[in-house]
Amino acid sequence: MPREMLGEFEHQVLLAILRLGGEAYSVSVVLELEERTGREISQAAVFIVLRRLEEKRLLTSRMDNMVEETGRVRRYFKPTSDALRRLKESRRTLDRLWEGLDATLEQA
């Protein structure tokens, strides 16, 4: 059955959420990604991808209104079991493709 592959950035965002304990809001995702990739991450891009992943039913979210005092709104996102399965699939696919290529890359 043909299945849409996870995009690279979608992949990264999902992994960042997992690294942050399996549930995270967008600011922490941005900061985590920046730390891990060493690049400046666009908040808009993260926001859009989170929204898209939720539409694809790969994330669920809940509002946290802790923030009456500060006026802040935080939406926490959590990968669904479908998302975890897709991540594993992706990893397996990539691993299979990587097999035996270490030497080739070393030479390059």
Added chain:
Amino acid sequence: MGSDMRTPSDSPPRPPLYVRWILRLLLNRDDRHMVTSDLSELYEHRRARDGDRAAAAWLRRQLASYPYRLLADRLRRAAPSPARYVRTGEPDSNRAGESVRNLFRDLRHSVRSLVRTPALSATIVATVGLGIGATAAIFSVINAVLLQPLPYSNPSQLVRIYTDAPPNRWGLSVADYLALDEQQTSFSHIAGYTNSTITFNRGDHAERVRGKFVTWTYFPLLGISPLRGRSFSESDGVPGTEPRVVVSHGFASRHLDGIDAAIGKTVRFDGRAYTVIGVLPRTVGPFEQDRAFFAAAQWEAPPRRGPFFIVALGRLRSDSELSVAAEELRVINRRIFPIWQDTYQDEKASWGMMDLKEVVVGDVGTTLVIVLGAVAFLLIIASTNAANLLLARATQRSRELAVRAALGASRARLLQHLLVESGLLAVGGAILGLAVTVGGIELFTTVGADFIPRTREIGLNGPVLWFLTALTAASVLLFGLIPSLHGSKSRFDRALRSGGRSSTDAAGPAGPRRLRRALVVSQFAVAAPLLIGAGLLIGSLANLGRVDPGFDSHNILTAGISLPAANYSAPSDVAAFWSEATSRIRALPGVEAVAVASGRPPNQFRHTNDFVLEDKPTPPGASPPAVPFLSVTPDYFDALGIPVIQGRVFTDRDDFAGPDVAIVDETWARRFFPNESAVGRRFYEGGCTPATCSPVTVVGVVGDVTYTGLENPGEGTVYQPMLRGIFLERSGYVFVRTPTDAMTVLPSVRNVVRELDPTLPLSSVATIDERLADSLDTPRYLTILVSAFAAVALALSIIGIYGVMSNFVQRHARDIGIRIALGGTPSNVLHMIVRQGMQLVVVGMIAGIAAALILTRFMSSLLFEVGATDVLTFASVAALMLGVALVACFVPALRAAGVDPVRTLREE
């Protein structure tokens, strides 16, 4: 103080307006809230880590990326993803969602295809935008001037009452006004005013200001209440009462230290002290526009019927009928006629009334409607041109559309796509049109204020915006729907089979081809009347420019001087001033001659007077003739170089003591004494009879000079000695002739006048050549405007025929190739193609000329010595159009004649 204490400077800078706008458009409230919350949290984090500047720069980058990313995401989501069908197993959530996605897809597709053909898109947007904008701008003027009621309360009740002595119409006299006011019953108010320009003195500063002398009923009649102070009461109009004045908002702010301080102040007008009792609101109606003061008129009961200088206004009672009121005016006029018969004998003259709006609009209405017609024609041509271009493209794209149809797109879907495309172009056109409208309105309210009444009321208001919207919608229908319908209807199977190549039976669908030809025909049909109209106006303007003013107009400086009645009450004071001023100016170096007159060529004179010839008394029941009367000093004819045909000019002895003499012009002499000499003839001035006055003797005949405008053939002029005329001339124009540039003597002339009386300003300083040129401004602007439209119309039509013929040649390249291969000569081919094109042009032109024959009649009042059906103009325009169209057809035809048969056939 904890670290989460926030001061205003801690919060991130507000996103720019366009970002907020786009966020609002693309995100719901919760998402928006979340996004801004996230951004501000990240901003604070950055600030703590990297410092203020780096954080602010980061925020700017983030904000700048938002609109783009959100829009890109929205467009991506608009396209249905095939994977989604598979995954969810449902076709799609809802139909509305699908059509929105379709719309977005069409939008994306359209933007891409329009950007791929930038020249085409830009041409359409520019022509349609200009057309829409120009039409809407002219409409804004028409709306304000012609359509909107006058900005007074119940304006439909307002009329002007005038003395009707066909062919002339003039004002009422004091005697008339008093009788009318006393006897009428049809009007709730009667008011009268005279326009006046007076000298305003403040310290040693003198300025000419325009205003009105009004009866106390003027403001109540129009329904105007002063912003500060009060308006007049009945007692203010009684002669001998302390003079009172209401001033404009601008005058109070400029000269009287503001509107509140103005009340109670004393101002000196023409040397006389007036007490300011009121200040008008800033926004006023057309009768108050550009008027600085409104003084209470104090009219003495008159010794005789004339002169007729009062503009009388009336407000009809709500229960009175127009016809009854009109009859009442005639009855009152007949009733008072016998009382004044000694001084006024024109029994035929009566009183009439006209809608006040007509008075304001004047003859500008015709001009405006003609200009609106011209731009509307232009818009039609621009739209048909756009239709033509899009149609050509739709034909070329028939294969693309056929593929889509074959893959299952419904006709409605294809139609929607094509309509979205033309809609996008129209939106571009509308935006440009709006800009052009705004620019046009700016132009009309500034430069146009001299030619157009009610300019204060012109603006980008509701009606204008509605008109703009309607124009846009109409042009979308015209240039969008026609090509779209054809595009979506083309025969897909055939388009596919032919492989998009040309061949005789698949040279594109016949429908669009016919339509394109019809559009070209209609373009020429519309361009022809425009060009003919422009041609007639150009001819008329040229004729006006050739009118001989009747004298040597070069190197004459003129300026107005007005002596205040308060300081120059005695006729001897007036006489002394004029003679002293002329002799001192004459003594200046570089001055050849000096004169003073009460009028100024080509279009200024103060009095029209009627008269009765001693030898040829007016037949009973007829109105006596009336012509302009000018008062002039003896040197006038010499200074201006007006030839003396017969008799003599005035001398210094023609003053108060001498007998009554007059000089007439040739037209007058020919009109009343066709085959005899006019010198020695005598006449009685209007209002005189042998019992009351002595007759005036004609002592000379001079060449014709116009005072009623170059476009009006004179009916004769009477000159009287400056110090002898029926009016004591306190206002006059000084004429100074110099050997070279007349403006060089202006400073010394100013000095002379200042030495004589420091309170006197010079007004409307100009050379006669400037006056002559300025008098043609209105026809010149109209001509330039219409000619510009006509030129654009011609250009668009030429583009149209060129496009059609190029397309024709392209489609028939193979046929032409065969023809040449079979022995046809290039000249055969050339003839065939040119004939094809010129057929369309000639058909369009014949229709256009027929239309012009009807339409130009409406502009005959604007034409000077050119007939509305002037054969030369019609023929020249026809020749011009044929010539240019011939070239436009020739270029593609030459290309066709150069077709290499071997190559075209090999391509098959």
